[in-house]
Ligand code: RIB
């Protein structure tokens with residue numbers, strides 16, 4: 001089977017970085033057409049720099065990286081240095097990138113790619129706020145029918161919020177963008193905190209990254225050492241949740257995960273619950289299902305896959 005063509009829209013972020021590394025380590029299943037950066041975990045200039053750093057760490061300076069939206073569609077940017085550190089990639093000491101950003105805006109890259117490639121042959125993997133994806137849909141509505149699938153990390157239902165009591169960070173940063181995306185009719189697969197909080201980098205799992213004894217293995221272990229502080233202190237969890245790599249792993253081996261087709265709507269009216277993903281998990285409304293909402297994974301298979309693929313880099 002030929003590899004699946006994807007665009008990674010991202011706000012690196014240590015977990016974004018691992019998701020990108022996993023994608024670049026899996027050429028049999030994934031052909032990364034390019035990376036579009038968005039403001040989120042840290043401001044846009046840093047998410048772009050971090051994406052370049054990770055491509056070079058993977059030995060892939062050929063991957064086109066584009067700068068995208070530096071602000072949400074209508075709200076003030078909220079960032080997450082308290083989780084990811086001032087650079088967004090705190091932990092390892094990695095060299096500044098030599099590879100340049102591509103000319104042009106990430107939103108235009110997304111539109112141009114979807115117009116050029118045959119319909120339903122390109123998957124969008126969204127790992128940050130959905131600003132770029134929503135702006136592409138606003139600027140070129142016809143692309144909605146050309147997207148094979150949108151696989152995104154975002155939202156929460158049973159797990160509730162991680163940035164407010166009710167909202168997960170990616171959706172909270174740009175709820176208006178999320179509303180546009182979830183009403184677009186695109187086939188959507190959602191990786192909420194409900195599943196990503198089960199993808200925990202326990203000490204044995206992080207030791208396995210370090211045991212690779214490669215620049216990539218060491219970098220991922222050091223990213224995790226930094227990134228886990230927030231969740232360990234807040235949730236008393238056993239380790240850092242690898243949110244975004246769930247998206248890439250799904251492209252490689254979807255049967256690691258399980259979920260339910262449900263209706264998901266986005267709160268954009270109330271500041272109290274702004275950015276909440278209201279998932280009709282128990283089908284109590286007549287609202288049509290618009291997303292595959294992932295709730296569980298085989299965590300051992302996930303980490304075995306991730307570690308084996310990182311060993312390739
Ligand atoms: O809430 C977790 C999500 O927000 C992840 O994508 C993380 O990288 C941040 O973007």
Ligand code: CA
Pocket residue numbers: 010011012013015016041127128244
């Ligand atoms: Ca992210």
